[in-house]
Each structure stands twice: as C-alpha cells, then as structure tokens.
Amino acid sequence: MTGETTSAIVKRCEAIFDDLNFTLAREWKEAEPGRKVIAYMPVYVPRELIHAAGMLPLGIMGGGDNLEVIHGDAYYQSYICRIPRSTIELGVSGRLDFVDGMLFPSICDVIRNLSGMWKMLFPDVYAKYFDVPQTYKDEVGGVFYTNEMREFLHDLEGIAGRKITDDDIRASIEVYNDNRRAINELYALRAKQPWKAPASEAYLVIRAGLVLPVEEHTVLVREYIAAASAQERPLKDNSRVVLTGMFCEQPPLNLLKSLELSGCYIVDDDFILISRWLIGDVPTTGDPVHNLSQAFLHSSMSTAAKYEPDQEEKGQFLVRAVRETGAEGVIFASTSFCDPALLDRPILQNVLKAADIPFIAFKYAENSGQMQPIREQAGTFVDSIKLWSAA
C-alpha cells in the first residue's frame, strides 16, 4: 500500500468511521475460530491486557451523527448527554451482537450507571465497570489498580479459555508503545505543519485505531504521516488553537471541518484520548501489570475525569499544550450536559486567564447539525486572535 495518497488513506479511515456495524471487527473475529472482541467506552482502559489475551479491543465512542436513535431515547431523559443513548442504540439494534465483553471506564456517573444497565439489558455478555484510582501513591492507588487489573486479567482468561502470561503482556505493551509513538509523531507533525495534516483527517486516522488491530493501525498512521509530509498543501493564514473538552462524546466530523473552515489550525486536542493516555513508553521489562499501573499513576494525560491533587498543577496541561504547539488560543468544546467537562471548564478558563491565553467556549452533541453559529464564533475568535497578536 506504499505510495497511497492522503486522500486515499483518509477515505479508508472514513469508511471505518462510518461503518456502525463494525464490519472489520466482525471479519477479524470470524477469520479464526475462538477469537474474541472486547469493546470499551471512553476514556481509558489498558488495551494491552485485552491484546495480550489475543482479543481485539474495540473502541465504542457512541453513534455519531449518522445513527438514527430509535430505542435509545426511551432509556434517557432529555437532560442527559447523547453518547449513552446512542451506545444503547448500538446494543439493542444488534450492531454489537458479536462483542464478547463491554468495558465502562470510570469517567463519570452516566457511563458508570450504563455499566449496570448493560448488565440488565445484555445479561449474557461480560460487562465490567473498569475502576481506576484517583489517588496516585504507589502503595495506595497503585496497589488498588494493580489488583483491579489482575482481576480483569482473570476475567479475560475466563473468556479466552487460556492463561495470559507476563510475556504476553510485555509483548502487547511493546506493540502499544509503538502505536503511541506513531500517534505522537502525527501530533508532532500537526503542531509543526498543521496545513499538512488537518485535524479532521488526523481524527479519522486515529479513530481507525479503535477498530483496527493495533499493529495494522500503527502502519496506517505512519503511512498517513509519510503521505501527508510529502504532499504540498497551501499554508493558510489560520490561527493555531488547542481544542479541549471532547474526551468522551465525540464531535461530529463536520464540527472539526467547520472549525478548520473558519480559520483554525487545530494543533492539539483531547478526542480519542485513549490513544495518547499513557505518556511515553511503558517499560517492557519487569512486572508488566505494575508497569502499566506506574504509567497510569505517574505518566498519563490530564483530563476532567481525573482528580488533580495539586492545585498548582490544575489546568497546567492546557497551558503546556498551548506553549508546546505554539497555539494562540484555546477552544472549549464541551458536550451538552457533561458534568465533568462543564464543571472543569471554569477552573481551566481561570488558569488560561492567568496565563494570558485567549479562549472561547461552546457546547455540542455528537449529532449536532447546525454548524453556522459555531463557525461564526470560531471565525470571530480567529479574527480577534490576529488583531490581538498584531497589536
């Protein structure tokens, strides 16, 4: 597939993105008897463990703006975000009928409660609320997390019908390290030459990693980087912005495109955070579960779903993202009715104010259709950034 153009690669990724029957994952499973698929929701689960069990981790990020939600609305009041209802829709409509297990990370009470709903609705499918520590001392949160992961491994062994060895896990860590390196390279390219790798394309490329086997995905990311780097694209007079708040319910692709059309180069973001959750390589020697735990405790992304014990550190990740990418402003795009994102927002905004970083804020849902107001707001923001930096 060498030499594929960016548009061909992006097209492939878009087909995966659009396919709410998860055909590739189904085919993967059918290709060999005994194969299992474990699905997970945002924001983070250690996919290495699923991979080590020989299974396919499958990311479920809601139904997007193409899914017609017929049953899902009967499960949720109007004042609850959209991702749980579209995920239920995927479930009850049979689109996830090939999935052998479903993980609900401890991101908020909506997904937490969804874990119990899943148990009720699909009693024959393994459903697990995946708890993580919110305290970061090795002997306290670390031990708790290591034990939780071991319990999860035990469950996976039951589903796989075989033992998972430390070597299996080490090998999987290496594979995911490589995937993270590739994705970090893509982010580096976006920060350096954003006109070469638009966020709306990068999004699709990264998102494909939620369905494809990780090894294939790493190759795909590198192919895209090579093609995007080689392709000449016009440099526009856009402003560089960091996008934040999209760590759970995903933005419609049109939203990203609209921001770009209104003059933004999105040089950093927090969508599909799982692909960058662990920062740097996880060691592949020693106790692999301990290593994953250490990485989670001491070297992982900051987001609203995590407690920040240090007041001085609160929100600094955003300031650093701005500084490191040379961004000129921040766009808070939060899901409607999302307590984590919306309660965090004022604190983060105060941090940005103190650092003299301009920002705007709006809300969206995964099925938002009207982009005009967002486009106008972003356009005005870009103009003001330019005026501001010219002054």
Add this chain to the structure above:
Amino acid sequence: MKPSVVKAQPADVLKDASMLKQKEMMAAHYERLTSAPQAGEKVASTFVPGNLNELIMCFDLVNNLPEVNAIQSGLRKQSGQYIMEAERAGHSEDVCTYVKSDIGMMLKGNIGPNGKELPRPDVLLLSYTGCFTFLKWFELLREQYKCPTIFLQTPYMADGKVTPNMIQYMVKQLKEDVIPTLEEVSGVKFDIDRLREYLKKSAEAEDDLVHILQSGKNKPSPIDAYFGGIYYIGPIFGAFRGTDDAIDYYRFLREEVDERMLKGLGPVTPDGPMGEEKYRLVVEGPPNYTSFRQFWKMFYDEGATVVASSYTKVGGTYDYGFRHDPDRPLESLAEYCLGVYTNRNLPMRIDMLSDYINEYEADGLLINSIKSCNSFSAGQLLIMREVEKRTGKPAAFIETDLVDPRYFSAANVKNRLESYFQMIDQKRGSKGAAA
C-alpha cells in the same frame, strides 16, 4: 470542643420532642459553625454520602456539608438567585445545581441559614462516594479557598459486592492520607479509642433510625418516608452521627412513631395529621426543595403516603443491616461509604426498590428524576420499567430539580401525580373485577 448536648425532655413535649430537638440541634450546629473562627475552631467541609463525621469529630473539627447548605438555600428560596449568580460567573446551565447554589452562595457572601457568614473551610475532605460531581465540586472550592484537600476514593460497587481490594484501598487511604492530614490541619493527635466511642454511639442511633424507617410497613404508615423522611435523616446524615444528641433525637422520634403506630395514626404533615391513607408509594430520587411544601401537599391532599424511599439511603443503607462497628473502626467507615445508595450499581438499586414495594406493600413506584443529577438520574427509565415488570405494580416518572426553581413546574407535576393515582385506582379496580 465537643458538640454541645442539647437537652429536651420527651415527657414535657411528648408530641414534638423530636422536632424541637432537631431544630435546636440544627440551630446550635449553625451557630457553632458560623462562630468557629471566633471560637478558634477549625472547619472541615465534606459530603453527605461518605460523611466521616465520627472521624471529623476525633480531630475537634466542625463538619460543614455544602449539600446541606444547598438544601437550606433551596428551602429558604435563596438557591434560585445563587444559581443565577454562579451562571453569571461562567458556570453552565447544564450542571448539578447543588454545586451552583453553593458557589453562588459563596459569591454572595456565604451567608448561612442563621443569617451569619459561614466560615472558610480549613480543610476539604473530598469523600468521593457515589457521585462524580463531588470531585469537580471540591476542585472548584479548592481553587477559591486554597486550603488542604484530602481525597478519599470509594470504589464503585459495580458488581454488587464489596471486595477485599476495595476495603484495603480505603483503609490505606484513611491511614496514609486522611488521618495524617486531619492531624496536621487540626493539631490533634488521632485517638482510635475516641473513634470507637463515637462509632458505638452511631450504631445506637442507627438502630432507632431503622426502626423508624421500617415503621412504614404498617398500615397506615405512621411516617412519610420521603417528605418526613428528609427530616428524620437530617441529624444522622449530617453533623450529628456519633453524638449523644443523635441518640436522644432518634429515641424521641422512635417513641413518637411507636405511639402513632399504636394509635393507628398516619404521618404528621405541615397541615396537621394526615387523613385516610389511600395510596402507599415507594419513591426513588431526591425531592425538590424549592417548592418542598407544595410538592408534599400534592401527595397528602390525595391521601398518598410514601412508605419507603431510596433518598433516605444516600447517607447509609442501615436497613440492609449495616452498622458502624467500634471493633473494626476503619474497615467499618470504609464499608459505610461503599454501601451508600448512590454507590450501588443499577441492578442493586432495582432490587432495593422492588423489595421495598413488596415488603412495604406499596401500590407502586414513583420516580422523581432530577434534571441536574447524573448520579441518580442516568438509568432511571430502565429502573422504572424493570421494577414495574418485577412487581407488577404501576410506576410513574416526574421531572423536577433539587434546588433550581426554574425546573419545578407545579401544574405538570400535579397532573402527572393525579393520573398516576388514577392508574393505581384502575389497577385496583381491575384486580377487584378479576377476583
């Protein structure tokens, strides 16, 4: 300084001894709280689910509960303006209104129910139990108060059981983080025997509370376990668990309830004793506080009594057998936090509500869904259908908010309730016809 023991004699004021006692206790508590800086006392803010009152008392700290302050603001019709104030300051209209009421109150001078300024907390005890929003709430307060913040994580009971890993994790947090920081903030050395003493007292009051709540099984029920229940849980969910005051209060209350039961009387409402008990309901979800009396009236005017509720379990599921245990002090605090209603998974909540309908011989389930509370609300429609299916009793769904008056539509709620009562009547009628 230890909490003052307020004396009320049950013999003198038999009927209202508990009410009087509670009023005095609350007033004394808010006095103590608002005069803490002058008295040289230190203040710990924390949450109702996962409230470690006994531990807080071990360090002579005064317990301040922002949730209870928000309820007070709601009852006194102040919360509406506080919420607007918080929204003007940049908070979203979509988020938990308790948080906004608290923040708005702070922005407007933090005036407590006694008209005096509430003190700045010396420590935020972020007992992360059963609600994600707690985590953000105290990050928001920490930003303002810049005081030490202690995090205590209660793992979620996702599989319907408490595992040894959960208990160990919590006890370790208590030993390594919570207690040392409380010692540091208060300057008081931790004394585990003092904790045991308090826990013993907690258990004594808890026995009486369970007796009172379970009196709802009688016909007629001598209590309203939702509207009245909110008063009954006040002391034990708040700053009084582990005190002599709480023991006295629950003893008086128990005596009153027993007496009503013997006389075959129903609950006492704000308009006096309730008339004939026509409907027996189980209610899921918190109440609305901004129109609390109006809301309650819609029930007692129709002869509807709430015989059991889940909201009265947010600060502990004592009727399921849990008691604070002086012999296992730290483990017991951990188990307490793990077991509270909002930390129970959805299937457990369904079991509990179905059991209540059966055991309390209720006519059905009413869900009051709170617009801004994800912890309670996400999943309630499934709960409703499942409980209906299991018990064969009709269920109904209404939507209000805890403390945001904009989301209490009296006409809508009343309509819904009236049709629900008709539905129960019809169900009874058809049963009668079939028999």
